[in-house]
Amino acid sequence: MSTPYTLIGTPFSTFTRTIALGLHYKGLKFQQVTATPHSSSAQQHHPFGFIPTLVIHEVDGEKVEDILLRETHAIARFIDRVAPEPSLHISSGDGGAALEEKMWEMVSLIAFQGFPAVEHGVVKPRVQAIDDGHPSDAEVRENISEGVEKLRNYLKVIENLMGPEGFAYGSKPSWADFFLYPLLADLRMVTEWEDVASPRIRSWIGKMDELPAAQVTKPGTLSAGARP
Structure with a gap:
């Protein structure tokens, strides 16, 4: 069974691990494709060959043409939007x-x-x-x-x-x-x-x-x- 997301990036990458932590913590199903920075796979998914990239295959449960979301901060915001709970935000105080x-x-x-x-x-x-x-x-x-x-x-x-x-x-x-x-x-x-x-x-x-x-x-x- 296909997953709604594919994470592009080697587990060795600290930024890739940040996103993997968030996906696992929120219970989102994904597969991971190991890719080092500037490898052919990284270049294919990021204009500058960086990692991570999140490939989005579904939006609101519907299949879509793959969307490539790059940069860790942007991916974190997306994860929060599609899975607000459990929250990874804080409250004042x-x-x-x-x-x-x-x-x-x-x-x-x-x-x-x-x-x-x-x-x-x-x-x-x-x-x-x-x-x-x-x-x-x-x-x-x-x-x-x-x-x-x-x-x-x-x-x-x-x-x-x-x-x-x-x-x-x-x-x-x-x-x-x-x-x-x-x-x-x-x-x-x-x-x-x-x-x-x-x-x-x-x-x-x-x-x-x-x-x-x-x-x-x-x-x-x-x-x-x-x-x-």
């Missing part, structure tokens, strides 16, 4: 947030500041050194020391935006959690995690680990020992 829009503020800070801080600044150079067998640990630490410091400061900012316990904004997950989790699940696989992860960040990721959506989207990720 949740986790101390003054406005509902504070969640989207955090999402933007994660997508545009967190991704380069985590992946480019620390995780990718560390994993590359592990895979290549060089440079030495001491050399890697020196090479990424500036990135580690930037990441430490970045995580302090994010933590200050979080509520004091539970998920980012308290008792239930939101899109902010689903954008942050894939990044920090990657970070947890390198030694620098021990240097930058505060008790609040550690308790938060433990809470996220318990979600069935987090468990079912783990295969194929760095946290499962995979590579692109």
Whole structure:
């Protein structure tokens, strides 16, 4: 039986995992086609070869000519519209947030500041050194020391935006959690995690680990020992 949606993107991609988390959490049926950035499949579905893309085969239960929806923020908004419950939004006051829009503020800070801080600044150079067998640990630490410091400061900012316990904004997950989790699940696989992860960040990721959506989207990720 065909599914109404196809997710284009490798499970290794943090942004692709964000969308997979949302789809699973909301109980939407989909299939996933593994594609790395700039691969032929990615180029076929995105004008710049990026991932993820959500291919929409049905609208309101009716078959339609495939619609290609690109960019993680746009896909998240679509998912919310077709499956408003369980909600991945917050209410004013949740986790101390003054406005509902504070969640989207955090999402933007994660997508545009967190991704380069985590992946480019620390995780990718560390994993590359592990895979290549060089440079030495001491050399890697020196090479990424500036990135580690930037990441430490970045995580302090994010933590200050979080509520004091539970998920980012308290008792239930939101899109902010689903954008942050894939990044920090990657970070947890390198030694620098021990240097930058505060008790609040550690308790938060433990809470996220318990979600069935987090468990079912783990295969194929760095946290499962995979590579692109």
